[in-house]
Amino acid sequence: MTALRSRPARVAAIVLSLVLGLAAAVAWLNVRGEEDPSAAAAARAPTPELLARGAYLARAGNCAACHTDRGGAAYAGGKGIATPFGTVYAGNLTPDRETGIGAWSAADFWRALHHGRSRDGRLLYPAFPYPDYTLVTREDSDALYAFLRSQAPVRQATRAHDLRFPYNTQAALAVWRALFFSPATFHPEAAKSAEWNRGAYLVRGLGHCQACHAPRNAFGATQEDRELGGGLIPLQNWYAPSLAAPGEAGVQGWSGEEIVRLLKDGTSARGATVGPMAEVVFGSTQHLEDKDLWAIASFLRELPQQAPPARASEPASRDVLALGEKIYQDRCAECHGAQGEGRGSAYPALAGHRTVTMGSSANLVKVILGGGFPPTTGGNPRPYGMPPFGQSLNDDEVAAVASFVRGAWGNPASRVTALDVQRLR
Incomplete structure (x- = not known):
């Protein structure tokens, strides 16, 4: 009887040991390689060259795209980044001491980029792409830090993330990081230039x-x-x-x-x-x-070539293609040509165009719905754009013209359904 009573206790002890062991492993995986920021050397003096380097790196990383809200101050955060798990809000990178990075050291900033951990020890969500930024060198991190510290401070508290349970817990994030993230260092390949x-x-x-x-x-x-x-x-x-x-x-x-x-x-x-x-x-x-x-x-x-994922290929019906051809001739042919040949660099050819023929029809449908607008750049200050048709064409009509374009003029791509369009609206 004593042995029978002790068996559940032994099982519970084993389970508890396993849980504690896993918890310890997760905890260790989330701190491995980290240095104590308080023991780090002081940041370099912000020379004009260092600030210019930091500004350039901020452009290279496109930091303002996430850390500047529409109509807001540069790098003051507040922009919502939608994810399948809820919305993450970008932080304030200006040197305000209470709401930004004014109280951060260069080592704190490096830890955020390299380890995905905030100054107060919180684990950061990977909507801030530290799984990639972990490869950034300490030298570049310090230049970025110096540039951001040179910005005008903006008092703007970061909004709390709006994430569903359990994704809003540090415990869940710690498990995710233990499974999918490890700090890394960029090592040049000797065989490459x-x-x-x-x-x-x-x-x-x-x-x-x-x-x-x-x-x-x-x-x-x-x-x-x-x-x-x-x-x-x-x-x-x-x-x-x-x-x-x-x-x-x-x-x-x-x-x-x-x-x-x-x-x-x-x-x-x-x-x-x-x-x-x-x-x-x-x-x-x-x-x-x-x-x-x-x-x-x-x-x-020099990227090694990969075959794209195989996708089901099913042709559209004759009625759908006939409707799509009529819409194309009425609304698209004037710019893109009766045979999809395009008109110079302003209006691209659709015959053989990769956006049209690749397995995913998402981008073609998105352009038909919302229009296609290349960026304004120094080399192309007045780009030609394509108007949106999402308000004038219903889902069946968008699917029909997309299916026609994907199957005309030798294009080998499969049909688009009204459900596909509905999902992308």
Whole structure:
């Protein structure tokens, strides 16, 4: 009888030991490699050269895109970033001591970038892309810190994140980090050129391209085994095409000049940037030095090619294609040509266009619904835009014209359904 009574106690003790062991492992995984910020050396004096370097790096990382709310002060935060788990609000990066980073040291700032931990010890949500920023060097981190500290302080408290349970708990975030994040350091590849390594550093680190151009798992973590392999941007419903697949956005067959022009001007003979990528060009890449744009081009051209995910291919019915052709001739042919041949650089050809033919129809539908607007840049100050048709065409009509374009003039892509359109509105 004594043995029978002690068995549940032994099982409970084993379970408790396992739980405590897992908790200890999660705790250790969340602090490994961290230094005590209070023991770090003082930051470098903010020389004009350091401030200019920091301003450039802030552009390269497109920091203002998230940390400046519409109509708000630069870098004062407050912008909501929608995720499948709720809304995360960007923090105040101005040097206000109470609501910004005025009380932060350079080591505190480095810990946020490299380890994803705030000055007060809180774990940061990866909507702030520290899984990519962890590759940023301490030298660049210090330059960014100096630049942000030079901004005018703005007293604006960061709004509390609006996340569902259990995603709003530090415990859940600690488990996520234990599973999907580890601090890393950028190590140049000896077999590659200095230019390629510079491009790899910018793309994988400060540029955080993987944050959009990679698929995510059910827990919101990017799938590292498909680097830059394309993914639907959560809740925005734009598809960030694969940079490793020539049939999507891969540039392995492009010249360096074509890639640089696209990143600098937002347009090239191969096409133009619209949607979220147009915002990146406007706020970030058009401001980069040519040598860095060439470095990015060098890295992207040598990406190992990946096959895009297989997608079901089903043709549209004759009635749908007939409706789509009529809409196309009435509303689209004047600019894009009766045979989808386009008109110069202003109106792209749709015959063979990758946005039209790739497996995901999301971007084509988004452009039909909301219009297509390349960014205003120094090299393209007056870009041509495409008007939206979301108010004048219903879901069936948008699906019909998208299906027609995806199957006409030798385009091999499958149909688009009204349900597809409804999901993307």
